[in-house]
Amino acid sequence: MQKIIVLGLGKVGTLAATLLHEAGFAVTGIDVAPRGGDHPFVVRALDVTSGDAMRDAFGKVDAVLSCLPYSLNIPLAEAAHAAGIHYFDLTEDVPTTQAIQKLAATSKGLMAPQCGLAPGFVGIVGADLIAQFETCRSCRMRVGALPQNPTGLMGYAFNWSPEGVVNEYLNDCEVIEGGERKWVSPMEWHESLYIDGVKLEAFTTSGGLGTMCDTYHGSVENIDYKTMRYPGHMSLMNFFFHELLMRDRRAEAGEILVNAKPPVQDDVVYVHVAAEGLIDGRLQRREFVHGYRPVDVAGKRRTAIAWTTSASVVAVIEMVRDGALPQQGFLKQEDIPLDAFMKIRTGALFQRGEQ
Structure with missing residues (x-):
């Protein structure tokens, strides 16, 4: 896993994309109306609700991270499933997670929702x-x-x-x-x-x-x-x-x-x-x-909420890239070893940030 798209460039999405860039990923950040100044990663303006635009974008990468509202995630997970790539998100919504869990039964990549703070x-x-x-x-x-x-x-x-x-x-x-x-x-x-x-x-x-x-x-x-x-x-x-x-x-x-x-x-x-x-x-x-x-x-x-959420999902993505977690199917957060998570560069922020 090398090329990854980050959808939604708010505070969490922008920081997650930056941390992924620093971890050696080729990152493309996508938002309907990107804001802010210079970013160390590629930024594109795309309609994230457009199925055709997302399918085209997903066909060129290895993974996607959605930092968008939970209500947008099911069609994005379906597009990632169709493209055969890894899928990650931050959702807390139970029906959304259940729909993604069903997709994971036939996925070629890893389907990993709920990778934020709680759940996560x-x-x-x-x-x-x-x-x-x-x-x-x-x-x-x-x-x-x-x-x-x-x-x-x-x-x-x-x-x-x-x-x-x-x-x-x-x-x-x-x-x-x-x-x-x-x-x-x-x-x-x-x-x-x-x-x-x-x-x-x-x-x-x-x-x-x-x-x-x-x-x-x-x-x-x-x-x-x-x-x-x-x-x-x-x-x-x-x-x-x-x-x-x-x-x-x-x-x-x-x-x-x-x-x-x-x-x-x-x-x-x-x-x-x-x-x-x-x-x-x-x-x-x-x-x-x-x-x-x-x-x-x-x-x-x-x-605190931006870095704890971003560090959590980026650490999981790094672990998948490094082969420390499954490469296919559905990932439960409780199957991620805490010790290994804390040793990942971004996971270690949870030790540095303790006060």
Whole structure:
């Protein structure tokens, strides 16, 4: 794998394309309206919704990474499948992933959705913790992308795609509870937790588990994923979406929220993964708890959400190129070894960025 297309040149897509270029790939960045100045990779303006344009572009490369909204990914995965090339994306959307998983049954290349932060990196960490136990009774995964200096009652800033956030807040969430796979409502199962003395709340959101319920049903009694926010956020979001009926106007809801809480530069990504079970016959607990802040990457200061997401997917792509991961079929994030991931140049950013 040498030639790769990156679709969508926002902050994450541009950084991912830059990191891939630095890793030795021949990168072409594609966007309907490319922005910014000089890039170290080739940039093309193309309509990413045009099937003919995408099929023509995919026929000239070895792989494609979609950094576009999840709603655009199924036709792109189908085009990659038809071209016989590797496919990667960052989606948190469950139906999109299920459609790509079906394509993978007959793919010539690797189909690897969910390669971002959550799902993605958090699943790699969770699987590593589960493997440390003789019998694992629970694995709880929590991720929060937040402003370091929150203001207002909501205590939030939309540094991530509003479409993706709204999707996570409104779609049902799969869990394993008491050995049974279940679907539960989002923005429920409220809990409080602390990281480095900072009080946070966590609640169910959709998609963060990826395929972990498929993998661990029957072997881990309890698995769930929650989003972390500053206290009070969940109640306000439930009021906004359900009492004001904005759940029926998703696009408008995203516009309102971004207008109220635009992106910030000083953000933080909290990752809290905890597993419990038996080691040498004794009940024990293992944790992976870190706060990631902006770092200098590829010559610029990058927000925490941009570099954690970009580094995660680029590390996976590098591992595929190097033969450390399968070359065909469907890739589950929990099948990626954490130690090997951390040794990859871009994966090592997760150690450098710890604070």
